[in-house]
Amino acid sequence: MYKFDVVVVGAGPAGGHCARLLAKTGHKVLLVERFKDFSRNSFSSGGTPSETLQQFNLPESVVGSFWNRLVIVTSNQEGVWESETIQGSVLDFSKLRQFLADEVKNNGGEVWLGCRYMNHLQQGDEILITIKNNLLKAEVNITSQILVDATGPARSITCRPGKPQPEFLTGTGVEYLIEVNEEAYKRNLKTLTFLLGYKWMPKGYSWVFPMENNQLKVGAGVLNKNHKLVKDIKPLKHYIDLLINEYVKPDTYKVLDVHGETLRYSQGLQDIYSEGRVIAIGDTVSTVNFLGGEGIRHAMLSSEVASRYINEFFRAERKDFSGYQEEMHNIFLAKWTMSERLGIKKYIEDADILVDRVVSYLKPMKLEDIVDILFYYRFEKVSKGFWSYILRKLKSKFGSLLHWISLFLANKVDDSK
Ligand SMILES: Cc1cc2nc3c(=O)[nH]c(=O)nc-3n(C[C@H](O)[C@H](O)[C@H](O)COP(=O)(O)OP(=O)(O)OC[C@H]3O[C@@H](n4cnc5c(N)ncnc54)[C@H](O)[C@@H]3O)c2cc1C
Known part of the structure; x- marks a missing residue:
């Protein structure tokens, strides 16, 4: 029987960062991930503001590119904002998760890839956990004092089958990593581009984010709810093809990877935050922002809060994780509630002309102000x-x-x- 202080299930940004922090404080940590390597499931576009690298002590090696320009295109408008200084980065999601897992190992922890959490049972002061090693096709039993649910939208631990769960709003995003000719790449370099409105992506938005080596991430995301005004919604592929052919317009391009994910978000943050010796972090507790679908740094912030609670538990300064949900709500609830309202309005209620008009309002502003609105919810x-x-x-x-x-x-x- 394997024995750990903490088992973290899910090696996304939340799980990787949480396991990294706990390994650094000297706990015996296991990080478990169902995929066999980090090139799989590299679904996230990775757009983030400048502070992320510094706040979470991330190296430039996890960055695909930096940006200092933002473009918003609607059916009839285009807003372009530029700054002299770098405003953020496009993270390489595979490299980010690999880096966090390497940090866990470098600090004495273990990382098991290709392993899926199956179930657990709390017995006294211990949790018995069953993991299925997909590579060996064998079940492994583990004991741990603490179990962390970092399985993102799957909520594999806190929302096990048969358990009551909150209602979720869901949004699905699909993204292609494409390699384009030099000129098309240069047009999109250092720029985050978002396309909105009925022409480009009713019920959501599409995007172009640059990576290195002539590569662009192009994708489209949609809220899975009926639009009040638009009835004819096409599959996501249609909007990604439209974006490539009518906006990026490369002379040549090659699709290198296709990935995607469905986010499940609890309106009013009604998720299960803890249960006995289980604590949940990241998208398992809806840290992704509903309006923009930005979630990497919020997931990592939740890891910092949760790992503090776990450390206090080990130091016998607390008996359980009460107070964790309240602290998380203090950080997120007010801004997230406002983002939900605006998101629902923008994605499934607004007329196209209103979407155009908002870009007209924003045009004379500075990029720093636009970043404040889009990334800091001001x-x-x-x-x-x-x-x-x-x-x-x-x-x-x-x-x-x-x-x-x-x-x-x-x-x-x-x-x-
Ligand atoms: C298309 C798309 C584009 C996005 N773009 C951006 C962006 O530009 N910027 C940004 O900040 N955010 C973006 N996001 C959101 C962001 O990626 C997520 O909010 C973030 O990844 C959440 O991190 P997490 O660790 O909580 O969950 P996840 O990243 O979902 O990680 C959960 C992990 O748990 C694993 N897992 C699940 N079940 C099990 C199990 N039973 N056993 C073992 N492992 C399991 C999964 O394989 C996964 O690796 C995007 C999301 C999507 C879908």
């Missing part, structure tokens, strides 16, 4: 854009009248001299 900044849009509209409509009045007033002043 939605109040949109209204700043709205009022300057109204002012611009008034100026263009009544500009000549205002000019005439000012001339008239100036003449009046002259006459009175």
Whole structure:
């Protein structure tokens, strides 16, 4: 029988980072992942703001490219924002997860790939866990003091079959990694591009993110709910092909990989956060932001919170994980609730013209402001854009009248001299 202090199931950003932190503090850690290597299931686009590398102590070797330009294209508008300074990176999702797993090993932990969590049983102070080694086609029994559910949307531990679970909003994303000719690559270099609106991707958005070596990530994501106004929605492949052929327009391209995932998000963050000696992190507790589908750094933040609770448990400073859900809600709930509302409105309720109009509001803003809205959920900044849009509209409509009045007033002043 194998014996560990902590078993972390799922080697995504949440599980990898949590196992890494706990191994660093000297615990005997096992990280378990169902896929046999990290080139599999490399589903995430990896777009993230600058702070991620620093905040989670990640090396530049996990970066596919950096960006300092953002483009939003809608059915009838295009907004382009650029900054002199780097605003973020596109992470290589395979390299990121590999790096975290290597860190676990370098700090004395174990990583078992190709192994699937099957079930567990809490017996006194120990948890008996059954893992199926898919490579050897054999079941392995383990004991551990703590079990971490980092299985993302699968929630393999906290939502085992037969258990009651919250209702989920689901969104599906499919992405191709393509290699394009030099010119098409250069047009998209250092740029995150999002395409919205009925033309490009009703009920969601599509995107182009650059990687290294003439490679681009092109994908489309959709909210799995009926649109109030658009009835004819085509399969995701249609929108990815449209994006390649009508936006990227490469002379030549080769599809290197196709990957995707369905995110399952609990509205109001009603997930199971802990259960006895089991604690859940990352997308298992809906840390992905519903509006933008950005989740890597939020998953890693949850690992930091949970590993603090686990360390306190081992130091006998706490008996259980009560307080964890409340702390996570303090961090996420308010912003995530607002993002849910805006996401549902934008993806399945808004008329196309409204989507165009929001880009018009945002056009005169600085890239740093757009990053604040998209990555830091500072939605109040949109209204700043709205009022300057109204002012611009008034100026263009009544500009000549205002000019005439000012001339008239100036003449009046002259006459009175
Ligand atoms: C198409 C798409 C594009 C995205 N783009 C971005 C982006 O640009 N930027 C961003 O920040 N976020 C993005 N996200 C979201 C982000 O990838 C996720 O929020 C993040 O990966 C969540 O991390 P996690 O570790 O909680 O879960 P996951 O990354 O889902 O990891 C869970 C792991 O658990 C494993 N697992 C599941 N069940 C078992 C089991 N029974 N036994 C063993 N292992 C198991 C899975 O194989 C997986 O490796 C995107 C998501 C999608 C779907």
